[in-house]
Amino acid sequence: MSDVPPPRPPRPLGDRANFLLSQLGYYTAHRFARRLAPLGIQPNHFGLLMHLEQAEGRSQQQLADALGIHRKVMVGLLDDLESRGLAQRRRHPADRRAHAIHLTSQARDLLEQARAIADEEEEEVLTALDERERAVLVALLQRMASQTGNPPGVHPRLGATLA
Amino acid sequence: MSDVPPPRPPRPLGDRANFLLSQLGYYTAHRFARRLAPLGIQPNHFGLLMHLEQAEGRSQQQLADALGIHRKVMVGLLDDLESRGLAQRRRHPADRRAHAIHLTSQARDLLEQARAIADEEEEEVLTALDERERAVLVALLQRMASQTGNPPGVHPRLGATLA
DNA sequence: GGTAATAGTCACCTGATGGAACAGTTAGTC
DNA sequence: GACTAACTGTTCCATCAGGTGACTATTACC
Numbered sequence: 001m002s003d004v005p006p007p008r009p010p011r012p013l014g015d016r017a018n019f020l021l022s023q024l025g026y027y028t029a030h031r032f033a034r035r036l037a038p039l040g041i042q043p044n045h046f047g048l049l050m051h052l053e054q055a056e057g058r059s060q061q062q063l064a065d066a067l068g069i070h071r072k073v074m075v076g077l078l079d080d081l082e083s084r085g086l087a088q089r090r091r092h093p094a095d096r097r098a099h100a101i102h103l104t105s106q107a108r109d110l111l112e113q114a115r116a117i118a119d120e121e122e123e124e125v126l127t128a129l130d131e132r133e134r135a136v137l138v139a140l141l142q143r144m145a146s147q148t149g150n151p152p153g154v155h156p157r158l159g160a161t162l163a
Numbered sequence: 164m165s166d167v168p169p170p171r172p173p174r175p176l177g178d179r180a181n182f183l184l185s186q187l188g189y190y191t192a193h194r195f196a197r198r199l200a201p202l203g204i205q206p207n208h209f210g211l212l213m214h215l216e217q218a219e220g221r222s223q224q225q226l227a228d229a230l231g232i233h234r235k236v237m238v239g240l241l242d243d244l245e246s247r248g249l250a251q252r253r254r255h256p257a258d259r260r261a262h263a264i265h266l267t268s269q270a271r272d273l274l275e276q277a278r279a280i281a282d283e284e285e286e287e288v289l290t291a292l293d294e295r296e297r298a299v300l301v302a303l304l305q306r307m308a309s310q311t312g313n314p315p316g317v318h319p320r321l322g323a324t325l326a
Numbered sequence: 327g328g329t330a331a332t333a334g335t336c337a338c339c340t341g342a343t344g345g346a347a348c349a350g351t352t353a354g355t356c
Numbered sequence: 357g358a359c360t361a362a363c364t365g366t367t368c369c370a371t372c373a374g375g376t377g378a379c380t381a382t383t384a385c386c
Contacts, residue, residue, distance in 0.1 A: 010213075010216075010278065012315065012316050013210070013213060013315075013316035013318075014305065014308070014315030014316040015301065015305075016281065016285055017285050017288065017289055017297065017300060017301050017304065018191040018192075018195065018281065018284050018285040018288050019281075019316070019318070020301065020304035020305065020308060021184060021187045021188040021191055021288070021304065022188040022189075022191055022192040022195075022318065022320075023188070023308060023313055023317075023318050023319065024184045024188060024304060024307055024308055024311070024313065025184040025185040025186070025187060025188020025189055025192075026185075026188055026189075026192075026318065026319050026320050027311060027313055027319050028181040028184055028185055029181075029185040029188075029189075030319065032181065032185075047176065050173075050176060053173075059333070059334095060333070060334065061332080061333060061334085070375090071333070071334065071335095072334090072335080072336095072375085072376090073374090074334090075334065075335060075336090089334095092333095095332090095333080095382080095383075096333095096381085096382060096383085097332065097333045097334075097381065097382045097383065098332090098333055098334080098382090099333080099334075115173065118179065118181065118182075121181050122179055122180055122181040124311070125180065125181050125184070125307060125311060126180055126307065127307075127310050127311070128306045128307050128309070128310035128311075129303060129306065129307065133303060134180065136299065136303070137180060137300070137303050138178065138180050138183065140292060140296060140299070140300050141180065141183035141184065141187060142177065142178075142183065143291040143292065144187055144288060144289065144290075144291050144292065145177070145183060145186060145187055146291070147290050147291035148187070148190060148287070148288060148290070148291075150186055150187065150190055152175065152176075152177030153175050153176035153177040153182070154186075155176075155182070155185065155186050155189065156186065156189050156190050156193065157185075157189050222364075222365095223364075223365065224363080224364060224365080233344095234364075234365065234366090235344090235345095235365090235366080235367095236343095237365090238365065238366060238367090252365095255364095258351080258352075258363095258364080259350085259351060259352080259364095260350065260351045260352065260363070260364040260365075261351090261363090261364055261365080262364085262365075
């Protein structure tokens with residue numbers, strides 16, 4: 001009789017690029033969220049604030065399109081920001097249906113702090129790598145993101161239900 | 164009078180290693196989940212099956228500890244697997260409180276299919292990279308995972324509420 | 327002027343998440 | 357050998373994000 005075939009260890013998860021990406025991505029995102037919490041915002045608010053900084057006065061719909069989310073989600077995000085005094089819904093000069101979204105000066109201050117936190121988090125997740133390796137890693141990841149159709153700076157989590 | 168300081172575009176999210184990791188990690192995990200759906204399981208089931216393959220006969224508590232989750236969660240995961248005929252709760256030979264968890268032959272077949280799907284997904288997310296670059300990427304990611312205390316093959320998502 | 331489309335909002339429902347508590351069993355202790 | 361503490365697996369419940377459909381106000385089309 002033949003022996004029971006020895007388990008023949010298959011390639012472990014920790015050797016797979018997709019697993020490592022998911023593992024590290026979740027890890028760093030989660031840490032970032034925890035570090036951001038004292039500021040009273042979450043990573044998705046941070047992403048919206050970052051975008052607003054460069055695109056002030058846009059309508060909620062325009063912002064939602066740019067970030068790949070549904071307008072309904074934008075309502076909630078802006079409710080959060082507005083209640084924290086970080087954003088304002090003003091009257092849109094050209095379309096009375098729409099709101100023109102603006103940042104407050106308070107938001108700009110908070111953005112600086114949030115960016116510093118992001119820097120910390122990045123530094124920490126990259127601790128094991130020297131300068132040259134970091135550059136290599138970022139270049140590789142950018143090419144992968146581009147090739148897989150991930151728009152620069154747009155996190156797919158925001159538009160989770162988009163499909 | 165001084166000009167309004169030009170927006171001085173800050174470093175975009177797409178240049179940050181932590182953002183890229185989160186973006187690509189979420190992307191590939193999400194795609195993997197969608198590809199896995201026809202098999203009737205989710206990524207967390209896949210992770211559990213992978214572990215069970217190497218650690219059959221363990222108790223639910225032992226499995227939960229190994230994967231960094233709470234036993235309560237393990238109950239739900241095993242309910243899922245058992246109802247799909249992928250796992251069995253047998254009597255534990257040494258401890259009548261505990262169950263000894265075993266895979267079915269059906270589970271082994273399904274694991275092969277799931278691994279093939281994981282291979283596809285990995286291949287796709289790595290499309291932009293040649294062989295050498297892939298090896299470099301995996302090596303860098305593994306060092307980062309190790310340095311940040313991420314146990315090999317254990318996805319932090321499973322133990323989301325651990326802290 | 328009438329109809330369709332759009333911007334933003336709300337109320338609802340469902341599914342995941344976390345906590346407390348339970349019965350059955352084991353292990354240590356006197 | 358009885359008693360107490362600890363452990364395994366499970367259920368119940370309260371809570372809360374996420375997704376859906378319908379609704380008002382305004383604009384654009386013809």
